[in-house]
Amino acid sequence: MNVGHSTYTARAQTALATNSVLRNTYMLLSATLLFSAVVAGTTAALHLPHPGMIITLVGYFGLLFLVQGTANSGWGLLSVFALTGFMGYTLGPIIDMYLQQFANGAQLVTMAMGGTGAIFVGMSAFALISGKRFNQWAGMLMVGILVAFVMSLIAVIFSIPALSLAVSMMFVLLMSGLIVYQTGEIVHGGETNYILATVTLFVTIYNLFLSLLQLLGVFAGDD
Structure with missing residues (x-):
């Protein structure tokens, strides 16, 4: 009886911890998305210039390392907002470019936002409802993202x-x-730090939005 009770208690504690991480992640993700959107909207409205590829990469990776180094301390939250605010700043001039260069620029931006939201909700729901752990995808995703990143640099250069x-x-x-x-x-308890989880999901949303915006600009743009 004691063994069974201990097992049940351990499982209950694990479930509570998981729910806490998930809840805190979504709360912080919502706050960072709102903050980043405000920064992006401000830079777009002020027609501020894009910082350029080098500053963007240095700023992104520098702040990303800062987040990882402070994720287990009170400075972690400030680091997250510094990173997401910087990414919002880099996004603003891109949005402004679409608004200026395309007659239906506002529609393209709205469609990209809607598509990003739909994909995020759909993929999150799939992961939650399936009840599976997709840790076998880790290596494939890491290699794929690295290849795509290198290809993006080649495409720009x-x-x-x-x-x-x-x-x-x-x-x-x-x-x-x-x-x-x-x-x-x-x-499934593979990620127990909601700050790191938030950053990962924020970056996915950021890249999703930019990718959809570019695709829409090519296939649905009206300049």
């Missing part, structure tokens, strides 16, 4: 529109898979 388009399609698939993977890790 050598100005290859077709390659850039292919990378956007890859990122839509990869980020969709990453949402499923990360949600599964949270549910």
Whole structure:
């Protein structure tokens, strides 16, 4: 009886911890998305210039390492908002470009936002309802994202529109898979730090939005 009771208690505690991580992740994700959206909207409205690829990469990876180094301390929350705010700043000029260059720019941005939200909700629901852990996807996703990242740099440096388009399609698939993977890790206790979980999901949403926006600009743009 004592063994059975101890097992039940351990499972209950694990379930409570998992629910806490999931709840805190979604709460922080909502706050960071709102903050990033405000920053992006402000930079777009002020027509501020994009910081450029080098500053963007240095800023992103630098702040990402800062988040990882402070994730278990009170500074972790400040680091998360610094990272997501910076990413919002880099997003603003891109949105402004679409609004300025396309007659239906506002519609494209809205469609990209809607598509991003639909994919996130759909993939998250799939991971939650399936009850499975998708840790076997980790290696495939890591390699795929690395390849797509290198290809995106080549597309930008050598100005290859077709390659850039292919990378956007890859990122839509990869980020969709990453949402499923990360949600599964949270549910099954593979990820216990809600700050790190939030950053992963935020980055997937950011990349999803940019990829969908580029695809819509090519296939549904009206300039």
